[in-house]
Amino acid sequence: MGTGKRGLITAAVTVVCAVTVLVAPGTAFAAPTPPPSPAARADAPATDEDLEAVRKRLDALYRAAAVATDEYNDAEEKAEKQSAEIVRLARKIVRGREELDGLRKRAGAAAAAQYRGGGLPPEAHLMLSDDPQDFLDGAERVREGHHATKGLLGRMTRTQQDLEQYAKDADAQWRKLEAGRKTKAKAQKKIEQRIEAAEKLESQLEKEERERLARLEERAARQAQTTWLSSGILDEIGGEATAQGRKAVAYATAQIGKPYQWGAEGPEAYDCSGLTSQAWASAGRGIPRTSQQQWKQLRRVDLRDMRPGDLVIYFDDASHVGMYVGGGAIVHAPRPGRAVTLAGAGSMPILGVVRPDPGAPARADAD
Incomplete structure (x- = not known):
């Protein structure tokens, strides 16, 4: 182990702890940590206690990264659903506009037909008829015409209202999508910070120490499994x-x-x-x-x-x-x-x- 190696490990753990506190949600600042003691700077191999402290710190960092990864993945999944919903609403808007255009053309054709009739409403033409049968037939056509016109206007109104609602829904989904992008960016930053801190901490260890650390990790897992099985x-x-x-x-x-x-x-x-x-x-x-x-x-x-x-x-x-x-x-x-x-x-x-x-x-x- 190189000169002051144990001190480097202690200092690394201290720095990583400070970094974790600084980036924790809702934390304004972290109190300064005293420098390592002279004993910690001695040229001595890292003890099992030193490595156990490193192991626990690494566990905490990687767990924090795992929590942030869940935040990232959740935002990603929501973004996919929101994007699909925006596409679905866009298709509805296109179909709604096509339907509204068709209804407007039909309304325009009806208005043109009335203009060609001298501008008189159907009721006026009916009253000018001398033939009783024509009068009866005309009365039925007028009734059907009124019903059709009312239905046409109702469909136009409903289609217009649907389009307005689709537009509002699409806008809401865009807002959620944008908020999700920000959530993903924050989560990614957290993940990268935790992993970087963990890698920095591990980089302070020499090969033999990393091997011992791996054995400590295996031992901790084995002990937990043994306790679980012993029940x-x-x-x-x-x-x-x-x-x-x-x-x-x-x-x-x-x-x-x-x-x-x-x-x-x-x-x-x-x-x-x-x-x-x-x-x-x-x-x-x-x-x-x-x-x-x-x-x-x-x-x-x-x-x-x-x-x-x-x-x-x-x-x-x-x-x-x-x-x-x-x-x-x-x-x-x-x-x-x-x-x-x-x-x-x-x-x-x-x-x-x-x-x-x-x-x-x-x-x-x-x-």
């Missing part, structure tokens, strides 16, 4: 996947080894909810794009009723998601710098389980 929970989980669930699991596990990338939905890279949403889309079932919306909108099931294909939501803010594959394991896209992988379902704090497909389990010989 006997796996003896109670025995649900069988549906046919759709098996397809979703097959898709997700086929992506193992592909890199994590925030905002990605494949096929070359994924973020956590990009993987789960695409896996279920491949099985013919659309689900919300983000882990937070998956938690809010999908049916919740008891942990003991979990079956392959179900989604395990993690952390109190629902900022991470993995897909249960059976045997106490999930497949998930962990974080920047990592690849899609298998992990223990209890290796992170579980918020709950949601089920995209409420159907009955598939038979062993079913497709």
